[in-house]
Amino acid sequence: MLSALLRQEVKVTEKRTEQARQPEGGGRLYAVVWWLSLVSLVIVTSLLRYYQIGDPPAVTWDEYHFLRFSQHYLNGTxxxxxxxxxxxxxIGGIGYLAGQNRTQLVNVKHVYQYPYDQWYIFMRMGVATFGILQVITSFLTVWEISRSLSAAFMTAVLIVCDPAAHALNRLVILDPILLWFILLSTFCGVKFASQRHNPFGLRWWLWMTATGVALGLTMAVKYVGAFVVALIGVQAVYDLWEQYCDLTASLWNLVKHVLARCVGLILVPLLLYLATFALHLQILDKGSTMPGIGLGSAQFRLSFPDNVIGQRTPPVVMYGAQVTILSTVPAIGYLTTSYDLYPPEFTAEHQILSFDMNMDELNAWAFKHADDEDIVDLRSPDYVPEPVMHGDLVRLLNVFTERHLQTHRLPAAITKHMYMACGYGEIGEFPEGGVWRVLVDDPSAEPGVTPLSAIHPGFRLISNRTGCALRPGISKYPEWGYHAWEAACDPKGLNLNDPSQVFQIDENVNPRIPAENLKERFQLSTIQRIIEMHRVMFASNQRLTFYEFEGEEGIQKHLSSRPWMWPVLYRGCPGHASDMHSLYFVGSPQVYFLNLAVLGLLPVLAVSYAYRRARQTTQTEPSRLVEGVVFLATGWALHYLPFWAMGRILYFHHYLPAFFFSTMITGLLTDAAIGRLEGFLRPGLRGFVRPTVVAAFTAFYVNSFITNWALAFGLVTVDDEAHPETIKDHFYFDSWLL
Structure with missing residues (x-):
């Protein structure tokens, strides 16, 4: 059946393409209809994307993050x-053009006031433009595969009429930008594949380079772009395999194809990807005291031009000096304590010890001898500097809370298999659990000879009482610990192969010691800074998992969903907004269930097609339509199936890239079915079938969009007891939760 469908579609599209190339008559009319269709889609999509784009008039969902990031770019922080x-x-560039407010901090409760905050409308419009480009690119991709206007038009109609694709493209978030770059990469890949019979020609080189550029841009937005990179990689491997199997071509021809793809599909996107990080660092040159600076290393902090502390820092840590202790594990932060106490069920009245990514006064510590009652007075005229040495027994006192770093043989609050670390004991008290041995992380270090240095090398703290090693725990505290990363003590003790036990001294404040410019010794190069940024990003992404306690993470659990729910619309995602406007991000059942039916039919069609090809006496190359469907089906699988193996928090919008691929498949196969239907009719009636079906198809989905209007645009909350309408009134299934 599939082969018959496809043969009919190939005949119809070949005839249509031939007519489109004719200068007069039907070809010219077809070209006019083609352009009218595309222009009308652009106009309708633009009107819908921009309509009432100021609603909700408040920071909605993840807009909080990206509006703040935009302010960082505008301020250079x-x-x-x-x-x-x-x-x-x-988004920062859009904010610059829109005149975004640089000083008013964005928060989740911020309500925009028009006309004073009209910049947010322009920013939403700028991001919504990428949603319009998505429709255009999907249309062109399907056209390039099938040369069928009806297939391209129906695909675009499905995308325009889906409330999830619509609503998420009206907010200042990354996903509209990412989706367009994914679709652009797909389109360029299809165009590049169409040049396979003219290798090394100008168009071949241009479209391969364009594909590489699109891949680099996609990866530079989100790492979900790796899936479309894999798609183009599969396509490249298939093309190279065909070159290898071509016995009429020389080995040198295969080598040229491999080298060309290494340049166009690997080197070009890699250089473009790295260039975005270099530009990022060039724009953001104010960072030595920014919130979250503790996510990176002390060397990374030294690399900022505004870091003046690094220019006047003593290189050796002395007893009594005020220091900050930074974990060398990416995305953990500074050792800190708090005036708040652990809940009674965990311990006695001990202060919470944690790791904080921000720099503040609670991060300040001072080394003192284990038997000293007070810390060394740096202001005393009798002050004699004494360095902290490798192997010394010390106590660490928090300068502001005046509590010692302490450990007990009690289970840690979150990491139960480790000991608790806390703040305990005032100045003058000598708790046994507050004595630590300093071990400089250098194989050549000698006890009493090697001093503890600022920045590099690192050091470890081993409890003299229990032998446990201070380190970050495995998770964060709940709300009572302000969601800071837990500090614990590993009862297994010193482990030279465990980098999580290593810390470094970042700030070392001692006005009585001559300072040096440590920036000249430890400042990172641009490529080293980019590498460190990746370490932090990868570590942070790995920790986007569920936690076992309530609070903000409990909200995340409520908003999240699993991959099996997405194609069947078992659950969407509520959008955080003001009390005056409610949103629920979910797809249209009319669109998604058609896509699901086509996806379910694909294996049957594939088996049927393979069977009929096997029975043919002469084997022919698969048609362009078959190759296109296989390409898009591979894209859908690569953008959907990997999520099943992910343990991180997932939301409904993670399915949108796969949704676009499945929608393009639906457009292609629906059009092929129309072509098959035409084959059953008399020649005089065939010309009416396609326009009639496409018109009915369009009318049905326009009506479905109007029916799902509240899902696409949200609902203004009306305080009317007589007519209490809520977003739940527009839900299709009980499983759609708020």
Missing amino acids: YFQDVHPPLGKMI
Whole structure:
């Protein structure tokens, strides 16, 4: 059946293509209809995307993050995120053009006031433009595969009429930008494949380079772009395999194809990807005291031009000096304590010890001898500097809370298999659990000879009482610990192969010791800074998992969903907004269930097609339509199936890239079915079938969009007891939760 469908579609599209190339008559009319169709889609999509785009008039869902990031770019202050920088730089550029407020901090409760905050409308419009480009690119991709206007038009109609694709493209978030770059990469890959019979020609080189550029841009927005990179990689491997199997071509021809793809599909996107990080660091040159600076290393902090502390830092840590202790594990932060106490069920009245990514006064510690009652007075005229040595027994006192770093043989609050670490004991008290041995992380270090240095090398703290090693725990505290990373003590003791036990001294404040410019010794190069940014990003992404306690993470559990739920619309995602406007991000059942039916039919069609090909006496190459469907089906699988193996928090919008691929497949096969239907009719009636079906198809989905209007645009909350309408009134299934 599939082969018959496809043969009919090939005949119809070949005839249509031939007519489109004719200068007069039907070909010219077809070209006019083609352009009218595309232009009308662009106009309708633009009107819908921009319509009432100021609603909700408040920070909605993840807009909080990206509006703040945009302000960072406008002010030149560094920040660290779990995603690459290009998408956020684009949003920052939109904010610059829109005149975004640089000083008023964005928060989740901020309500925009028009006309004073009209910049947010322009920013949403700028991001919504990428949603319009998605429709255009999907249309062109399907056209390039099938040369069928009806297939391209129906695909675009499905995308325009889906409320999830619509709503998420109206917010200042990364996903509209990412989706367009994914679709652009797909389109360029299809265009490049169409040049396979003219290798090394100008168009061949141009489309391969364009594909590489699109891949680099996609990866520079979000790492979900790796899936479309894999798709183009599969396509490249298939093309190279065909070259290898071509016995009429020389080995040198295969080598040329491999080298060309290494340049166009590997080197070009890699250089473009790295260039976005270099530009990111060039724009954000104010970062030595920014929030979250503790996510990176002390060397990374030294690399910022505004870091003046690194220019006047004593190189050796002395007793009594005020220091900050930074974990060398990416995305953990500074050792800190708090005036708040652990809940009674965990321990006695001990202060919470944690790791904080921000720099503040609670991060300040001072070394003192284990038997000293007070810390060394740096202001005393009798002050004699004494360095902290490798192997010394010390106590660590928090300068502001005046509590010692302490450990007990009690289970840690979160990491139960480790000992608790806390703040305990005032100045003058000598708790046994507060004595630590300093071990410089250098194989050549000698006790009493090698001093503890600032920045590098690192050091370890081993409890003299229990032998446990101070380190970060495995998770964060709940709300009572302000979601800071837990500090614990590993009862297994010193482990030279465990980098989580290593710390470094970042700030070393001692006005009585001559300072040096440590920036000249430890400042990182641009490529080293980019490498460290990746370490932090990868570590942060690995920790986007569920936690076992309530609070903000409990909200994340409520909003999240699993991959099996997405194609069947078992659950969407509520959008955080103001009390005056409610949103629920979910797809249209009319669109998704058609896509699901086509996806379910694909294996049957594939088996049927393989069977009929096997029975043919002469084997022919698969048609362009078959190759296109296989290509898009591979894209759907690569953008959907990997999520099943992920343990991180997932939301409904993670399915949108796969949704676009499945929708393009639906457009292609629906059009092929129309072509098959035409084959059953008399020649005089065939010309009416396609326009009639496409018109009915369009009318049905326009009506479905109007029916799902509240899902696409949200619902204004009306305080009317007589007519209490809520977003739940527009839900299709009980499983759609708020």
